[in-house]
Amino acid sequence: MTTPISTISQSAAYQTGSDPRIGVYVCHCGLNIAQTVDCDGVAAAVSGLSGVAIAKGIGYACSEPGQREIRDDIEKHNLNRIVVGSCSPRLHEPTFRQMLIAAGLNPYLLEMANLREQCSWVHMKDPAAATAKALDLVQMAVARARDLAPLVEPKLPMTQRALVIGGGVAGIQAALDMADNGYEVVMVEKQASIGGVMAQLDKTFPTMDCSI
Amino acid sequence: MTDAGRHPRITIHTLSEVVGIKGYVGNFDVQIVKKARYVDEKECTACGDCAKACPVVRPDEFNMGLSSRRAIYSPFPQAVPSAYVLNPSECLGNNPVVCSKCLEACEKKCIDFHMSDQTLSVRVGTVVVATGLMPHDPRVLDEYGYTRFENVLTSLEFERLVNAGGPTQGHLLRPTDRKRPKSIGFIQCVGSRSARRGKAYCSNICCMNTVKSTLVLKEHYPDMAVKVFYIDIRAFGKGFEDLYTRSRRQGVHYVRGLPGHVEEMADGRLRVAVENNTGGTLDYYDLDMLVLATGVEPAPSTHKLQEMLGLQLTSDGFFLEAHPKLQPVDAATRGVFYAGCAESPKDIKESVTQASAAAVRAIRLMQADQIAAEAITSEIDQALCKACGKCAEVCPYNAITVDPKKKMPAQVAKAACSGCGTCAAECPFGAITMNHYTDQQIGNQVGTLLADRSAEKILAFACNWCSYAGADYAGVSRLQYPPNVRLIRTMCSGRVDEKFIWQGFAMGAPVILVSGCHIGDCHYINANQWTVKRIEKVRKKMEKRGIRSERLQLEWISAAEGVRFAEVMTRMEQLRRSVSEQEIADTIAILAKDK
Ligand SMILES: Cc1cc2nc3c(=O)[nH]c(=O)nc-3n(C[C@H](O)[C@H](O)[C@H](O)COP(=O)(O)OP(=O)(O)OC[C@H]3O[C@@H](n4cnc5c(N)ncnc54)[C@H](O)[C@@H]3O)c2cc1C
Numbered sequence: 001m002t003t004p005i006s007t008i009s010q011s012a013a014y015q016t017g018s019d020p021r022i023g024v025y026v027c028h029c030g031l032n033i034a035q036t037v038d039c040d041g042v043a044a045a046v047s048g049l050s051g052v053a054i055a056k057g058i059g060y061a062c063s064e065p066g067q068r069e070i071r072d073d074i075e076k077h078n079l080n081r082i083v084v085g086s087c088s089p090r091l092h093e094p095t096f097r098q099m100l101i102a103a104g105l106n107p108y109l110l111e112m113a114n115l116r117e118q119c120s121w122v123h124m125k126d127p128a129a130a131t132a133k134a135l136d137l138v139q140m141a142v143a144r145a146r147d148l149a150p151l152v153e154p155k156l157p158m159t160q161r162a163l164v165i166g167g168g169v170a171g172i173q174a175a176l177d178m179a180d181n182g183y184e185v186v187m188v189e190k191q192a193s194i195g196g197v198m199a200q201l202d203k204t205f206p207t208m209d210c211s212i
Numbered sequence: 213m214t215d216a217g218r219h220p221r222i223t224i225h226t227l228s229e230v231v232g233i234k235g236y237v238g239n240f241d242v243q244i245v246k247k248a249r250y251v252d253e254k255e256c257t258a259c260g261d262c263a264k265a266c267p268v269v270r271p272d273e274f275n276m277g278l279s280s281r282r283a284i285y286s287p288f289p290q291a292v293p294s295a296y297v298l299n300p301s302e303c304l305g306n307n308p309v310v311c312s313k314c315l316e317a318c319e320k321k322c323i324d325f326h327m328s329d330q331t332l333s334v335r336v337g338t339v340v341v342a343t344g345l346m347p348h349d350p351r352v353l354d355e356y357g358y359t360r361f362e363n364v365l366t367s368l369e370f371e372r373l374v375n376a377g378g379p380t381q382g383h384l385l386r387p388t389d390r391k392r393p394k395s396i397g398f399i400q401c402v403g404s405r406s407a408r409r410g411k412a413y414c415s416n417i418c419c420m421n422t423v424k425s426t427l428v429l430k431e432h433y434p435d436m437a438v439k440v441f442y443i444d445i446r447a448f449g450k451g452f453e454d455l456y457t458r459s460r461r462q463g464v465h466y467v468r469g470l471p472g473h474v475e476e477m478a479d480g481r482l483r484v485a486v487e488n489n490t491g492g493t494l495d496y497y498d499l500d501m502l503v504l505a506t507g508v509e510p511a512p513s514t515h516k517l518q519e520m521l522g523l524q525l526t527s528d529g530f531f532l533e534a535h536p537k538l539q540p541v542d543a544a545t546r547g548v549f550y551a552g553c554a555e556s557p558k559d560i561k562e563s564v565t566q567a568s569a570a571a572v573r574a575i576r577l578m579q580a581d582q583i584a585a586e587a588i589t590s591e592i593d594q595a596l597c598k599a600c601g602k603c604a605e606v607c608p609y610n611a612i613t614v615d616p617k618k619k620m621p622a623q624v625a626k627a628a629c630s631g632c633g634t635c636a637a638e639c640p641f642g643a644i645t646m647n648h649y650t651d652q653q654i655g656n657q658v659g660t661l662l663a664d665r666s667a668e669k670i671l672a673f674a675c676n677w678c679s680y681a682g683a684d685y686a687g688v689s690r691l692q693y694p695p696n697v698r699l700i701r702t703m704c705s706g707r708v709d710e711k712f713i714w715q716g717f718a719m720g721a722p723v724i725l726v727s728g729c730h731i732g733d734c735h736y737i738n739a740n741q742w743t744v745k746r747i748e749k750v751r752k753k754m755e756k757r758g759i760r761s762e763r764l765q766l767e768w769i770s771a772a773e774g775v776r777f778a779e780v781m782t783r784m785e786q787l788r789r790s791v792s793e794q795e796i797a798d799t800i801a802i803l804a805k806d807k
């Protein structure tokens with residue numbers, strides 16, 4: 001059992017004390033979202049919700065100017081939680097978390113609503129319904145954001161050794177690249193020799209030279 | 213190959229398989245079983261004296277059974293390690309009375325019949341999965357007569373026949389009469405591009421492999437008649453079109469259309485019937501030999517590794533990457549990477565490119581001596597904990613210790629907790645807080661959603677790794693589905709507490725969906741099995757209370773199943789329409805009373 005080198009008590013991190021001041025950004029994603037969803041309308045509709053300090057539409061939230069605008073707002077309006085309605089968090093959550101760090105906020109004070117993959121792209125023929133759904137999703141995100149708390153990632157030791165499963169041309173190349181960079185590699189091969197399919201080939205395309 | 217064999221920092225375990233992996237990025241504890249070679253790998257000089265003495269003759273797998281080897285043998289001349297290997301099930305036995313001829317022949321005394329399988333443990337920080345491919349087996353659907361006609365070969369058998377190091381020293385010979393064929397045909401897409409006759413996907417390499425083979429033939433035997441039967445030739449890579457053009461210029465006859473029928477004639481020649489797609493005619497070709505351009509399938513061990521490492525597969529059966537465009541070599545499990553055909557069929561150049569990418573992605577993590585671990589973990593309120601032990605029972609990571617006998621309250625080992633939230637959902641006393649996905653947060657999401665016009669809405673819980681990703685895939689594919697579903701993301705379906713479901717119904721939800729990874733694919737080992745149990749339990753309670761249990765649905769949707777996601781949403785909408793205003797009102801009343 002590995003023990004973390006330094007585990008900062010997470011309950012300590014809860015003591016933010018401050019009331020939520022949420023910034024809500026509804027991204028147009030060019031026309032990807034704005035073509036179907038009334039982004040500015042959604043922003044206006046949530047601007048009065050409890051805890052929301054500022055809410056607005058934004059061209060491309062993930063772009064450098066977009067991020068700068070949000071960072072500036074954080075400073076100007078003393079925001080302490082951010083809701084971005086845009087694409088899937090599986091795409092840009094890391095981007096926006098970085099942005100929060102750059103603005104001096106804990107990265108876990110972010111919440112995203114998925115207005116592209118879950119609204120504009122899948123309800124293209126029904127803008128009204130897509131907008132209603134977008135509004136619900138952003139409202140739900142705000143509801144969730146009010147209770148967001150800062151979190152700290154514990155640090156664990158990294159074993160500087162890699163396992164490569166399979167000793168075909170791919171496994172061999174990966175192993176050599178890592179080993180040449182100074183890392184230890186353990187390669188596990190089912191057969192009696194490494195080489196994989198390539199060892200069985202004669203000439204190979206596109207160069208038409210020998211394989212081994 | 214030899215570079216890897218010689219490298220001071222690479223340890224190669226052959227005849228080995230990974231049988232267990234525990235832990236997480238930075239600290240995977242790996243168990244490897246290394247089968248006995250019966251030959252000392254370091255001492256053996258590959259002189260071959262043992263094989264000369266061995267009386268057992270067996271087909272040589274490396275040459276696809278087109279030649280023979282002994283029970284003690286070298287895998288192939290350039291093998292790494294070069295040491296010989298003894299197959300214990302073929303060997304006449306380690307009984308000196310019976311045989312042990314090799315033992316006597318080996319001057320260096322490298323052979324040891326008493327060698328046994330070894331189990332090794334090693335701790336690693338990262339894992340590269342490069343388990344490669346398995347060629348399609350044409351015996352399953354014998355439409356081209358592979359099992360019946362000796363002169364029908366697979367492309368890999370053909371490779372061995374034209375290889376200077378192969379069974380015929382590179383002279384192409386027809387198996388039936390060992391004469392050089394005057395005509396030869398290649399059949400494309402065998403096992404590919406047809407769900408009915410193999411796999412639905414294109415295997416990527418077989419077109420170019422055939423083009424290559426035709427050029428090899430034309431170089432050695434310019435007057436050989438070479439035909440290729442195909443659907444369309446996929447020569448999309450750099451330099452590929454050049455090779456294809458060269459092949460055509462050299463007189464290779466490309467016939468558009470796949471043979472419907474192959475029969476053997478008295479002289480061993482093969483008659484191929486092809487519906488010519490260009491001319492619309494039924495043509496017959498008599499050929500000395502046929503080569504099946506067999507497709508590429510995932511390695512047989514794929515499923516075992518998938519379960520061991522908690523990985524995901526595409527519907528094709530290859531490993532699924534974290535993101536098809538932006539993280540093409542990362543697995544969704546941190547610290548695990550893919551290289552080569554394990555991820556999808558590809559040629560050598562692409563395999564090597566991907567392998568280098570995987571190496572760099574792994575180095576990116578390994579270059580620091582520390583790594584940030586999961587911040588989204590659970591926390592136990594010691595004052596509320598009654599030490600019942602439920603949380604420890606459900607935790608897939610054994611991250612919770614509790615002693616019900618001594619009434620010692622539960623404790624979470626943060627480093628081992630991966631944040632599925634199953635413990636928080638199962639704790640009967642509300643003693644567990646799941647950070648970032650607290651009861652209050654999820655309760656507020658449900659409350660906000662159902663605050664108005666609840667009868668029109670579908671409340672759906674989706675796990676981050678599979679179902680939510682499946683929704684993304686539906687989005688990227690622009691699949692259109694009913695617009696009234698609203699997803700609440702949790703890391704795992706195991707987080708969905710029964711109280712969120714009751715809250716939903718009490719607030720007028722017509723239907724509720726809980727969705728997660730397929731059983732066996734759970735990103736948190738097997739946390740979703742607790743989802744199944746919980747949903748079954750809630751449905752039983754619903755029936756008891758007179759609430760129609762179909763209104764609560766559980767579905768497994770993988771990250772690759774965008775189509776399935778859209779279908780499930782359509783089905784949920786149909787279900788929602790079956791729930792009347794009255795039924796919703798009754799449910800609200802029942803739940804209000806029970807409270
Ligand atoms: C007939 C044919 C002809 C081809 N011709 C060409 C060509 O001319 N040019 C070209 O660029 N490409 C060609 N290819 C494609 C080429 O072979 C592949 O791109 C390449 O072999 C992929 O390398 P790999 O390392 O991913 O997989 P593999 O070569 O399949 O290697 C995988 C290795 O992993 C091992 N393994 C599998 N499972 C496990 C496990 N659980 N534990 C331990 N070890 C395991 C296997 O034993 C094997 O050694 C051809 C392929 C075929 C079938």
Ligand code: SF4
Pocket residue numbers: 400401402404405413414415416417418419420444445446505507
């Ligand atoms: S590469 Fe060519 S032969 Fe192979 S499956 Fe694709 S189209 Fe068919």
